[in-house]
Amino acid sequence: MLKAYKYRIYPTNEQKDQLIRSMGSARWFYNYALNLTSQTYKETGFGLSRNDIIKLLPGLKKEHEWLSEPPSQCLQQVALDLSSAFLNFFEKRASYPSFKKKHNKQSIRFPQSVKLQGDYLKLPKLGKVYCKVSRLPEGKIKSVTVLLTPSGQFYASCLYDDGKEKPTTNSDGKAVGIDCGLSHFAITSDGTKHGNPKYYRKYEDKLAKKQKQLSRKQKGSKNRNEARIKVAKVHAKITRCREDFLHKLSRKLVDENQVIVVENLAVKNMVKNHKLAKSISDAGWGQFCTMLKYKAEWEGKVYIEVDRFFSSSKICHVCSNQVGSLPLDIRQWTCSDCNTQHDRDINAAINIREEGLRLLAGGHLATASGVRVRPSKGTAFTRR
Structure with missing residues (x-):
């Protein structure tokens, strides 16, 4: 490999x-x-x-x-x-x-x-x-x-x-579904919530100060170049902190599970929402999924992406009842059929795991609760 x-x-x-x-x-x-x-x-x-x-x-x-x-x-x-x-x-x-x-x-x-x-x-x-x-x-x-x-x-x-063959993919073992969010960075199907460190927000004031100093320097001057380097160092600090967090969390999840299931998020479209764009970019969901994918391949584990249009939050994982509308400000909801009280994020993570396991068992397009889902291109189990 x-x-x-x-x-x-x-x-x-x-x-x-x-x-x-x-x-x-x-x-x-x-x-x-x-x-x-x-x-x-x-x-x-x-x-x-x-x-x-x-x-x-x-x-x-x-x-x-x-x-x-x-x-x-x-x-x-x-x-x-x-x-x-x-x-x-x-x-x-x-x-x-x-x-x-x-x-x-x-x-x-x-x-x-x-x-x-x-x-x-x-x-x-x-x-x-x-x-x-x-x-x-x-x-x-x-x-x-x-x-x-x-x-x-x-x-x-x-x-x-390394001169070694890629390990054979094996799906026998613990499976985990991961729902990415902003209040908590990752919520797993076993009920664990991993906090969002928000490194850009942490260094935002320092970055604004350095950028203000840069804007006051004359273009082409030595002082401007020195100010530019100071701004770049703050950006580099944010990047290193974010990558360190993502590497540690992705390594932990891959080590503890044999099957990792996530949502195929369209981050490029999501950042068009000007109210959430900065927070979504700061989270680094795309980079996190990339790390999960290649680390799973290195270990011979299974990485699956569930289609983004799968209604993971609206489906009750107990009775499969699907609610019609569930605004983002509602974090807890009760199923009208089985009266089960759900945490929105944990319920979504469980549904993502179950849908991933159904895809893995079928190896082809699957249908759940009337919503068509598909594995993304290049996942570990896709046949070529």
């Missing part, structure tokens, strides 16, 4: 300059190839393949000598990344590729000739870079992607091949 591990690296000033120049060369070549591909498609109706883009490099290096600074494999990897971006667009997994900007997160990938020796990461044309290794997995490094964050920190994402 392929697994990626992210480490903080500390290059010297000379290595920093070389990395930044290499990232700039890769970014320029990506934008150049994207622009040329778009123009070629408009004129001829056909785009450029990966090999066509790679064949541009020798001529461009003669015209722009600074393109020879990064390793040649890094620029060839840019062509692969661009072709993958177009493939994702044509298969409707992503939007049309956009140009890379200088002030956003920068990256460059080293696809070969990389080694991790002790506390040093050896990269082509850079030599040994000090790397803070928190854990050293078994296997062989396939590639290394070096990232430069807007706050000026360097990270190395190392892709390992």
Whole structure:
């Protein structure tokens, strides 16, 4: 299996300059190839393949000598990344590729000739870079992607091949349904409620202060760049805190259960509600589901997504009676048929678990309480 591990690296000033120049060369070549591909498609109706883009490099290096600074494999990897971006667009997994900007997160990938020796990461044309290794997995490094964050920190994402086959998926064991919310981040079918830390709200005042200071600096000045870095550091702090919480919670749920069932939420549509957009974005539901999915696959466990239109909150999990309307401000309700009093979120989590188990047992489209549900693409049990 392929697994990626992210480490903080500390290059010297000379290595920093070389990395930044290499990232700039890769970014320029990506934008150049994207622009040329778009123009070629408009004129001829056909785009450029990966090999066509790679064949541009020798001529461009003669015209722009600074393109020879990064390793040649890094620029060839840019062509692969661009072709993958177009493939994702044509298969409707992503939007049309956009140009890379200088002030956003920068990256460059080293696809070969990389080694991790002790506390040093050896990269082509850079030599040994000090790397803070928190854990050293078994296997062989396939590639290394070096990232430069807007706050000026360097990270190395190392892709390992552990040489092991993906574990066989086994659904025998404890199953849990998870309902995501705002008051509580995750409510499980066993009645446990995990609080929502709301890290953005926690640092919102500090972030507003730093952004106010940034807005008062003259554009292009050194003071403005220093203020920009301070804003980026607050954003980085929020991101790290959120990721730490999501990693720990997802690991706990995967370790304790064999089948994990969640709702297939349309977060992109939900944030259009201007009253809840900031809180929904702060929660990180999409990232949480992604973590649950790949961690479950690593452990040979089952990850299932129930369709977003399944009425999990309105159905009584005891008698399957469905109420007609249930506004968001009603957190407790009583079933009119069996008189069972329900906690809205726990009841939804139980229904999500039961629907996931029905989908798993059938392996195809299922119908429950008159509502058609389906497994999402790419779940662990989908047959291809």
